Amino acid sequence: MSNANSFFALPSVEKARSHGEVVASKTGLDAQLLGDAAVALHYPNSLKSPEHRNILEHELRYKWSQTWTMYLLAITSAVSAAVQGMDESTVGGASLFYIKKFGIAKDSTYNANIQGIINSIPYLGAAVFGFLAIPSNKYFGRRVTVFWASILASASGLWQAFAPSWEMLMIGRLVMGVSIGVKSATVPVYTAECVPASIRGGVVMLWQTLTAFGVFLGFAMGAAFLDAGSNNWRFMLGSVFVLPLYVCATIFFYPESPRWYIEKERYSDAFRSFQKLRKQELIAARDFYQAFSLLAIERQQQQSKMGKHWYQQVAHFFRNRRNRTGALAAGILMFAQQLCGVNVLTFYISKVLTNAGFSVRSALGGSCGFGALAFAGDLTSIPLIDRFGRRALVLVTFPLMVLFLLWIGLSFLADGDTKLGLVLSGIYIYVFIYGLGAGPVPFTYSAEAFPLYLRTQGMAFSTGVTWLFCWVFGFTLPNMERSMGDTGVFSFYAGWCALLFVLIYLFVPETKNYTLEELDAVFGMGIRKHAKLKWHQLFDRKVRCQISTEYVSSLTDDESADSYPKRF
Template sequence: MYEMDTFGKVELHSGQERLAKQARRRRINDRAVIENPLADYTDEQLEADVTSFAQASLNVDTAALLRAARVAKDIRLYDEVARNPSESAGRGLPVQLTVEEKRALVRERDVPFSEKGMWTIIITVSLAAFLQGHVQASFNGSSLYDTEFGLDTITEKQDNAAAGSDAELGVGDWKLGAVNASPFLFAAVLGCPLALPVNHFLGRKGGMVVAAFLILVSSLASAFATNWQQLFGIRLINGIGRHSAIFLQEEAPLTNATGMGLKAVSTPILASETAVGFWRGTSILAWQLWVAAGMMIGFAFNLIFDTTPDSNKRLTFQLMVAAPMVPALALLVFVIWFCDESPRYLMRVSSPSYSPKRAYQILRKLRNTELQALRDIYLVHKSLEQEELPSSDTDSHPAQGFISTIAGFFRQWGQLFHQRRLRNALISSSTVALAQQLCGINVLAFHSGTLFSRAGVEKRTSMVFSLGYGAVNFVFGLPAIRTIDTLGRRKWLMLTLPAMALFMLLAGVSFHIRNDDARVAVVTLFILLFAAAYSPGLGPIPFTYASESFPLSHREAGVAVAIAVNLGFAGLLSVFFPRINSGLGDGGSLYLFAGLNILALVMAFLLLEETKRRSLEDLDLVFAVSKRTFVRHQVFEYLPWFFKRYFLGKKKPKPSLYIDLIWGPGGDGRSRVGDAEGIGRRDSSQSDRDSTHA
């Protein structure tokens, strides 16, 4: 138990030893045990703790909160009771569930989108994602009008009889790459880091409002840019706004970059912090689906705008770059009037908006029953209680003023690299974020029009292909609904990355077909197949994974770094791809990305923990396991089992690294007796020592 004085200092009282032990286990979990945060509490201790929390922080009935806490402590037992059709089931338990509560407990585990209150959050995420995709489509389409800014590139070499020297064309390529990359690079360097102070002072909701406003302003300003230098500066602002909201998601080049960064950090975090843990991936999946939908609609508008007379192509360009104003305005209005703040943000003591009462009110709107809302608010409270205990590598004296608060932000970034639980989350989330760029999807998203043009089609026809590309992304993202939480993040990546490598390789080979019509058809086929394989795997997973991997105390800092990795490499690819493409040729550049897809597969296999169907608080224990232990398990236990199972036909149980004392092996609800015995067999001599090796 602890209280917070006026300066936010943590005061430890009764139960210090138990609390410190739990906190240490969530930072260093050598035994790979996944246990309930309330497992060590006796009935008397639980009642005393609930009473203290209710009186100090919540305006709720203590008996109702205690009832919810008892359900949280024995969640699997009450889940079994809820599923038992017998009216006498659970009659001897401390809590007698009502029919409505039984139905709600079953549905939250079995049915995606079972919580009616979550639809406001999902619509918010969808609007932010649609804006992201629309901006990408506007970048893609406007790149075909680079000559409006005097950027003669290699692409125009064969069609421009008056083209200058190769050196001059090379400068044009670099300029075009810089303009396209600027929102991403500045979002990574400035927008994502800004997400930490913006989210701290304004919350997830405030971060999205700032991001939407910046993108709205930058899109309007882009239409009035008269040279590439002005467009470059404007898109920087867009990028910062796009990516500050990924706690809500990302994207225009200084105003444009600012908006991208804020949105890309804030949007996914909001979704992950409000969703039920069993279906968190499905809730955040709205991001990828509506990015694809935004691209598809954006490409459709590009086609409409391209119908302007050839004598007024400047107007076509202006319409394309200004089009994101509409979804930006819609997002701004919806967030301000309809979207709720994240209850977890309001529960953090260091937050300027700290208010457990308001957090509970929001959770009550998001959950179907009072029992679920009280259970969740209490579990978040217990998790934060452990997070905020000082350790050897965390600050025991929280910031007291503005300057100290800013200094605290830098300490948070430093702690990401020093504490095992944080470092493992950073390695994993950055790995999958990097993998998304290594696969080459954003090169196709931003340059598909150029690639299709070089495959032998006209500019307008290349826009039609780009529209089909966006449609494929949307349609083939649909299979990931539900399955991202049942198959899991890892399995989707293991299934789709080999297919992506193959399709990228075949697309590269297809560029060597001599017949123009055949070349266009075959290249288009394999690029669309690549997009189809990408959509349920590397499409939604990076942002989902980043937003769920870090504890609340370091969530903004961790997500900002992971998204910065993603956006930074997206920017670098945009800068260098025109030159890579001109040096290696269209086929050669696709061969390169086919190889990088294989590299991404190996990285994901070795470094990514599975996060499906676990609460954000339980993931502390997953990421607290040594990364070295995880890699050894993958190489020396899982790989041999996989080979024997699928190549030799030996049906043996899949080896598991974790000992799950909450839901049992695989979360299948089997008896906990075997699990408890397994702890002693696993390594009875090993304790939760405070080691620091990774």
């Protein structure tokens, strides 16, 4: 066993135990227990109790051996993402029918704009109103925020099912967008605060994994209700009503975020939450001690670096080089997630397949395969993202997406059954590749790209970027298809994927396996220096990225730049 965390390392076992006892005096918890917890965090090899040493050895060896409460909390929270995925995909099948019901099926620029805004307006709502998560999380907690956002999602499903006009349908979908924006800014944070650090990346990825499962479920609802009569589209859209009710009915059976309790100085409640989320009391006490200490450091950084006023905090977010670099890298990945062409298929795959010559029934069946492969790709990426790295996954998958987007686009130039087979096989391979890289990486990367005291603001910025461009590209797709045809649309997005590969190579550093101090150094070196070094690396394999000696020396007194890892 080695030092578990060096971010606030203490110089000796005695200092660690003393600090744990000080935290106990401030929080009203047991001094002996928190003393042992502090030693377990900083100097686990110095624990004298064989029982305590066995507990830590077991945790190290069996990191996925956790409580059912923790896993069920993560799954239940991530069901919110499945709701989002269902909304994306059900509208694709339903739009084949409601455009006729509301008289907007005629081929014209006006009707194409109406179709585009109905399909995409939830993501405009998510980008504009997602900030509501910040005050709600601050004053009411994670569970209450997820609860009321799920109520909105369920109400939106009913609203869409009974909409008497396209205008009312659009408003109902806007309400869904508010729910999506709030939950996407809350659920990953809630999960990350409740899950042990050793498995945090894989468990937080449940958000994207269940989004893909929701996409599959939405397409399945489209196929299931195809023969439900003239109002079949109402059943498709209304099927979103059910999953949010499950979240509402179960979310309060799980503990609130321990970190939120600590922020509110409800220390006993925070410790009880950790006890429910961890198998052993020592582990619960250690994680409580760590969360308490990190929050104290965060408050110091926030006051010293950002100031008390909101306008000072906004200015600091963009003025500081380290923050600008993280925001640019995360923004590029979020932008890439939307501009890689996946929304052409998520929103309009049924139309794409009918354009290729499939019947409506076959198109809806083919859509289910699209959703299943998106889900399979996300599942496959869970063990890969920590093994190979975030940057590596997107750099490998974007050239492959270029290839298969061109495959799909050029397949429309073929005839008969050949065209059907080529289009469908290209779509299936493309979406699996998307699930390996562009799907799961941006949300995971964004959670790592910002310093501790700016994590919430950084995630709000990143999710705002992805939802804004999701709306833009979803809105423009119908008119793009009218003017460019299917071959032109897929070729357009293939070109963007090629450009995005270059941007990611130059401007997105790796974050895998870095500590908080090292990430400050990685992003603190500046985006232009990173781009310059990566450019030279193309022509000279001996070139390696070097962290600025001056910057590293400002972070630590006992390590030199030469001793820092050079993994990026």
